[in-house]
Amino acid sequence: MAREPRPSETKLSHTAALILQALDAGFVYGFSIMEMTGLPSGTVYPAMRRLERDELIRSNWEKQSIADAEQRPPRKYYKLTAAGKTTLEASRRRYPLLERLIPTEEARTV
Amino acid sequence: MAREPRPSETKLSHTAALILQALDAGFVYGFSIMEMTGLPSGTVYPAMRRLERDELIRSNWEKQSIADAEQRPPRKYYKLTAAGKTTLEASRRRYPLLERLIPTEEARTV
DNA sequence: ACTTGTCAAGTAGATTGCTACATAGGTAGA
DNA sequence: TCTACCTATGTAGCAATCTACTTGACAAGT
Numbered sequence: 001m002a003r004e005p006r007p008s009e010t011k012l013s014h015t016a017a018l019i020l021q022a023l024d025a026g027f028v029y030g031f032s033i034m035e036m037t038g039l040p041s042g043t044v045y046p047a048m049r050r051l052e053r054d055e056l057i058r059s060n061w062e063k064q065s066i067a068d069a070e071q072r073p074p075r076k077y078y079k080l081t082a083a084g085k086t087t088l089e090a091s092r093r094r095y096p097l098l099e100r101l102i103p104t105e106e107a108r109t110v
Numbered sequence: 111m112a113r114e115p116r117p118s119e120t121k122l123s124h125t126a127a128l129i130l131q132a133l134d135a136g137f138v139y140g141f142s143i144m145e146m147t148g149l150p151s152g153t154v155y156p157a158m159r160r161l162e163r164d165e166l167i168r169s170n171w172e173k174q175s176i177a178d179a180e181q182r183p184p185r186k187y188y189k190l191t192a193a194g195k196t197t198l199e200a201s202r203r204r205y206p207l208l209e210r211l212i213p214t215e216e217a218r219t220v
Numbered sequence: 221a222c223t224t225g226t227c228a229a230g231t232a233g234a235t236t237g238c239t240a241c242a243t244a245g246g247t248a249g250a
Numbered sequence: 251t252c253t254a255c256c257t258a259t260g261t262a263g264c265a266a267t268c269t270a271c272t273t274g275a276c277a278a279g280t
Contacts, residue, residue, distance in 0.1 A: 183233075
């Protein structure tokens, strides 16, 4: 049976919040998040499936032609939805270290 | 042996007053009060049983169907009785910090 | 003495995290 | 060609944690 999307004010786990923050900071596919966070694939990929199920992120596969040109497997790119952004905001208040762990572009350059 | 309900003008402990104030502010079940006050479960639940015994609050269990739909244990919802409201009024005079600790909806938005 | 507060533990189902493994094409060395 | 490693995504199964309420034993308060 289909499951209701998680309301955007819901509290995220630290891992889920970390992944959202990483996406927001420009690490926009699973493997890059694995590398930069050190989290194992068995943590990252299921967590991202849940985030997508809850409509906090949305995915689209890279075109095969690009993957071919770069001679590697195709990537699955993610980005935050509007709900994802508001949830990330709330998570930053809940986990004050988030932004120190993974500074966003703006936080780094401005 | 059955005990007489506590008369509504009786002085409440700080904890009991805090719980009444939290209920009034919309934290309407035990676990939410635990989280928002930081009080341990062994403080909150027995205190709420005493408040109910003294007829300052009244409880009703959430329907199992709702708990099932949200996939979590059923909650026991509480609300203030008339006696509870007058006692809370008295407690606010007695503990002036109560309303600063847990602002009610009205106090926040107006 | 009696009431109240706290710790510790328990229950039970749901969710989340992690290890280990699987897949599959690309690269590079022996 | 055979082996080994790299990029990239994925899953099964188990352990741990979360949600929510409850209780017994004991300390502290009044």
